[in-house]
Amino acid sequence: MRTIAIVNQKGGCGKTTTTVNLAGALEADGHRVLVVDLDPQAHATLALGVDPDELDENLYEVLAEPGGEAQLAAVLVNVSERMDLAPSSIVLSALEQKLAAERQDARTLRVKTALEGLGAAYDFVLIDCPPNVGLLTFNALRAAQEVIIPLEASFFAIDGVQKLLETIGLLSDRLDNDVEVRILPTLYDGRTRYARQTLADIRELFKDLCFDTVIRMNVKLREAARNGVPISRYAPSANGARDYAAVAIEVEASPPRQADPLLADDELPELREVMVRYADTRAGDVRIAGDFNGWVPDKGVRSVIEAENGERVWTKILHLPPGTYQYRYVVDGEWREDPVNEKTAPSPTGRVNSVLVVR
Ligand SMILES: Nc1ncnc2c1ncn2[C@@H]1O[C@H](COP(=O)(O)OP(=O)(O)OP(=O)(O)O)[C@@H](O)[C@H]1O
Numbered sequence: 001m002r003t004i005a006i007v008n009q010k011g012g013c014g015k016t017t018t019t020v021n022l023a024g025a026l027e028a029d030g031h032r033v034l035v036v037d038l039d040p041q042a043h044a045t046l047a048l049g050v051d052p053d054e055l056d057e058n059l060y061e062v063l064a065e066p067g068g069e070a071q072l073a074a075v076l077v078n079v080s081e082r083m084d085l086a087p088s089s090i091v092l093s094a095l096e097q098k099l100a101a102e103r104q105d106a107r108t109l110r111v112k113t114a115l116e117g118l119g120a121a122y123d124f125v126l127i128d129c130p131p132n133v134g135l136l137t138f139n140a141l142r143a144a145q146e147v148i149i150p151l152e153a154s155f156f157a158i159d160g161v162q163k164l165l166e167t168i169g170l171l172s173d174r175l176d177n178d179v180e181v182r183i184l185p186t187l188y189d190g191r192t193r194y195a196r197q198t199l200a201d202i203r204e205l206f207k208d209l210c211f212d213t214v215i216r217m218n219v220k221l222r223e224a225a226r227n228g229v230p231i232s233r234y235a236p237s238a239n240g241a242r243d244y245a246a247v248a249i250e251v252e253a254s255p256p257r258q259a260d261p262l263l264a265d266d267e268l269p270e271l272r273e274v275m276v277r278y279a280d281t282r283a284g285d286v287r288i289a290g291d292f293n294g295w296v297p298d299k300g301v302r303s304v305i306e307a308e309n310g311e312r313v314w315t316k317i318l319h320l321p322p323g324t325y326q327y328r329y330v331v332d333g334e335w336r337e338d339p340v341n342e343k344t345a346p347s348p349t350g351r352v353n354s355v356l357v358v359r
């Protein structure tokens with residue numbers, strides 16, 4: 001079970017949208033997912049089609065009283081085939097005061113204890129946090145092994161960076177929980193030069209902490225929330241669905257991998273050098289990701305970039321044993337199939353991958 005907290009103290013940067021739609025994308029890939037709505041605004045609860053006012057019980061029952069953690073399973077709402085919700089309610093805003101007298105340690109471990117009680121019922125737990133770093137966010141950070149910080153790519157002011165770095169610093173210093181932090185650029189409008197520059201700045205600043213995927217502006221995301229379903233079900237071919245499916249692929253590819261057991265020299269497969277080329281007039285950054293590198297863009301790949309007839313050409317050099325491989329290009333954060341390769345295969349996410357045969 002991987003527990004991921006979606007955190008940023010800035011309001012309106014796409015936390016809830018990321019929680020609900022990443023959950024939808026992971027579910028579409030066959031995973032069992034639990035969404036924990038830790039925001040008293042209950043936006044994730046609403047976006048999953050559940051009216052908090054119509055429920056008798058919610059996370060308050062689980063978090064307010066010592067021992068309430070065991071109640072978690074009882075308050076869960078099943079929202080679709082492989083997705084459950086731990087619903088929020090406005091009463092969660094009273095929790096901070098209610099628990100004020102308790103020891104810091106006890107009151108920030110409530111969510112962690114509650115989740116541990118569920119055993120291995122889920123592959124992923126996604127926790128939506130409120131736009132502040134109070135008791136509820138602390139609970140999420142202590143329960144999670146991973147953190148995703150959605151970062152609005154359109155209005156990226158320097159104080160935003162500082163606040164964000166504070167959050168990251170706070171995670172490692174003040175909590176005895178070694179979380180892996182990643183930044184997800186959201187609300188990206190590629191038509192404006194300002195947004196493109198901002199995205200470049202974010203990448204420059206955060207480098208490997210950044211997802212390769214960028215979440216573009218897409219009104220269908222807003223509509224899906226209003227209709228109470230993740231976009232994977234509301235509009236599976238919309239950009240918003242594609243973007244969150246790409247985030248899901250990155251998340252799925254990211255757990256620490258087991259090293260291959262050491263092979264003796266004479267058992268090492270013979271590697272072939274393979275080159276694929278991608279030409280584009282506008283792209284700034286082109287990487288390749290496939291089953292050969294765990295879908296981690298450009299991992300283990302050498303790139304040569306040349307200018308040719310007004311286009312830039314990326315040559316990707318791979319060393320692979322004979323076999324059949326699937327891959328996609330990541331062009332400025334957008335996952336694309338190879339435009340000059342007719343061989344494709346359907347991927348589990350409902351899109352197609354390009355196919356490479358090495359003889
Ligand atoms: N990629 C997107 N394209 C278009 N609209 C979006 C996108 N992401 C989020 N929105 C919309 O922007 C608004 C804010 O997004 P969201 O609620 O996910 O942010 P949040 O960080 O959870 O906010 P809060 O801090 O209040 O909890 C919502 O109306 C949402 O539908």
Ligand SMILES: [Mg+2]
Nearest residue numbers: 015016039043
């Ligand atoms: Mg929210």
